[in-house]
Amino acid sequence: MREFQRCTRCVMDTTDSKITFDENGVCDHCRNFDKNIAPYWKPNENRYDELEKLSAKIREAGKNSEYDCILGLSGGADSSYLAYIAKEIMHLRILAFVVDTGWNLNVAVENIEKIVKGLDLDMYTEVINWKEMADLQLSFFKAGISSQDFPQDHAIFAALYNYAVKHKIKYVLTGSNSATEFIRPPVEWLYMNDLKMAKDIHRKFGKRELKTFPMCGMLTYKIYYRYFKGMRRAYPLDYVVYNKTEAEDLLHERYGWTRYENKHYENVFTRFFEGYYLPHKFGFDTRKNVASNQILAGTLSREDALKRLEQPPYDPDQMLQDKEYVAKKLGITTEEFDAIIEGPNHVPADYKNSMWMIKLGVAVSKMLGMENRNLRI
Ligand SMILES: [Zn+2]
Numbered sequence: 001m002r003e004f005q006r007c008t009r010c011v012m013d014t015t016d017s018k019i020t021f022d023e024n025g026v027c028d029h030c031r032n033f034d035k036n037i038a039p040y041w042k043p044n045e046n047r048y049d050e051l052e053k054l055s056a057k058i059r060e061a062g063k064n065s066e067y068d069c070i071l072g073l074s075g076g077a078d079s080s081y082l083a084y085i086a087k088e089i090m091h092l093r094i095l096a097f098v099v100d101t102g103w104n105l106n107v108a109v110e111n112i113e114k115i116v117k118g119l120d121l122d123m124y125t126e127v128i129n130w131k132e133m134a135d136l137q138l139s140f141f142k143a144g145i146s147s148q149d150f151p152q153d154h155a156i157f158a159a160l161y162n163y164a165v166k167h168k169i170k171y172v173l174t175g176s177n178s179a180t181e182f183i184r185p186p187v188e189w190l191y192m193n194d195l196k197m198a199k200d201i202h203r204k205f206g207k208r209e210l211k212t213f214p215m216c217g218m219l220t221y222k223i224y225y226r227y228f229k230g231m232r233r234a235y236p237l238d239y240v241v242y243n244k245t246e247a248e249d250l251l252h253e254r255y256g257w258t259r260y261e262n263k264h265y266e267n268v269f270t271r272f273f274e275g276y277y278l279p280h281k282f283g284f285d286t287r288k289n290v291a292s293n294q295i296l297a298g299t300l301s302r303e304d305a306l307k308r309l310e311q312p313p314y315d316p317d318q319m320l321q322d323k324e325y326v327a328k329k330l331g332i333t334t335e336e337f338d339a340i341i342e343g344p345n346h347v348p349a350d351y352k353n354s355m356w357m358i359k360l361g362v363a364v365s366k367m368l369g370m371e372n373r374n375l376r377i
Contacts, residue, residue: 010292011305015283016186029183033296037182043297044241048089051239055090058234061170067095067122069171069234070164072156073115074098075108078175078237080115080257081247085236086173087119094173097163098125099156102133102329103269111257118255126159132213136198137269138330139205141337144346146282147191148273150198157193158216165229177237180244183292189284191348192358193218200352218357243299272322275313281341287313 006013007027013019020028062068071086073079073096086092096116116123136151164172191197195217202210216225225231251257278284291308294300312319327337348355 007292009302010183010295011288011302011309012183012292013288015285015288017188018186029292030296033182037178041178041182046241047239051090051236054234054236054239055092058090058092058171061230061232062093065168065170066093067167067169068092069173070095070097070160070169071173071175072097072099072160073112073123074156075104075111075115076175076260077244077248077251078177078180080111080251080255081242082173082175082237083115083119083121084251084254085240087121089240090236092173094121095169096121096123097160098123099159100125100127101152101155101267101269102128102130103152103267105268107258107260108267114255114257115251124163126163126214128155128159128214129212131208132210134330135206135208136202136210136213138332139202140198141330141340142205142343143201143351144343145191145201145348145350146189146278146284146345147348148277149190149270150193152267152269154193154195154198154216155214158214161216161221161225161231162214165225165231170230170232172231172233174233174235175237176235177242180242180293180297182296183289185284185286185289188347189278189282189286194348194354194358197348197351197353204351218354218361222361245299268322268325271314272319272326276319276323277341279313281345285309285313 002014002017004014005019005021005025007019007021007030008025009030010027012027012029022031058068069086069092071079071082071094073083083094083096086094096112098112112123115121133151133155137148140148140151160172164170195215248257248259252259274286278286287309291300291305295302295305323337324334327334330337332340
């Protein structure tokens with residue numbers, strides 16, 4: 001085991017096993033930020049001219065369709081603010097796409113309703129077959145790997161992309177942005193969208209055929225949809241000042257939108273997964289990369305971040321309640337769930353996977369200058 005060390009500038013540490021430090025104890029995420037991101041990063045500049053050019057391109061691509069673009073609305077700050085920008089600043093014809101994975105908290109559902117109504121958007125909701133979702137999620141827990149976020153994330157992503165292609169909507173707007181996300185959680189914490197691994201895990205541990213569960217493999221999405229169906233992604237939040245607190249205030253004042261206590265905590269499953277499973281079983285705490293991003297962006301002091309990390313990720317009583325809730329919803333007892341959680345830890349390499357393709361994809365993206373973040377896999 002490597003001796004514990006924490007970056008002297010951000011709060012990433014050796015729970016990211018591939019982290020390296022220079023002689024001042026500064027980590028490679030921070031060095032990558034200085035070298036590849038900071039010189040091009042314009043967080044205090046609204047680039048409306050460029051945004052207008054992007055809007056014109058999106059409108060042109062959508063002129064023969066009912067909608068110019070589609071965006072996944074989760075009720076969280078990023079996607080809600082994105083919807084606001086797309087409608088009020090870019091004046092696009094938007095389809096708000098909502099995926100019901102069975103885990104959304106009321107606050108998320110209410111936020112979605114407020115944004116859709118406030119911005120007068122058309123909305124489509126795809127409800128994932130719950131039995132299939134539960135079977136895949138339980139399979140992932142039994143597989144003992146860290147990335148329990150896969151079944152939900154994949155369902156949300158695949159449902160949206162498949163729908164867009166089917167309905168000839170060319171542009172997907174995403175709430176990803178470089179203002180809050182220069183440090184991604186390390187791949188060993190949250191592995192990537194690897195359908196091959198998911199299928200292998202489901203084949204080993206699943207009990208029910210996945211008949212309607214939305215799927216979209218990497219080649220389909222990166223090659224077929226992109227080059228044969230003309231699908232594009234756009235990142236409008238990169239063109240505007242995106243101060244999360246101010247954005248949340250605006251959404252609240254205009255539409256009655258409600259803030260969550262933590263990023264991603266709009267969803268019981270994600271709260272349990274990031275707040276308990278990941279730190280408890282693997283020692284991975286996604287608050288570290290979130291806080292480190294804020295430190296590099298200058299919106300949080302390292303001292304306050306460390307104070308935040310001293311607190312448990314979430315209230316222990318709430319955690320127990322969530323654990324019972326998750327177990328019950330997945331159709332097992334809390335004791336059975338505990339036994340599965342305490343089982344051996346595994347990594348994606350223990351299953352069939354597409355790691356080589358992901359590595360190649362990242363290498364090519366870096367070569368073409370499309371990926372400046374420090375993804376080391
Ligand atoms: Zn650092």
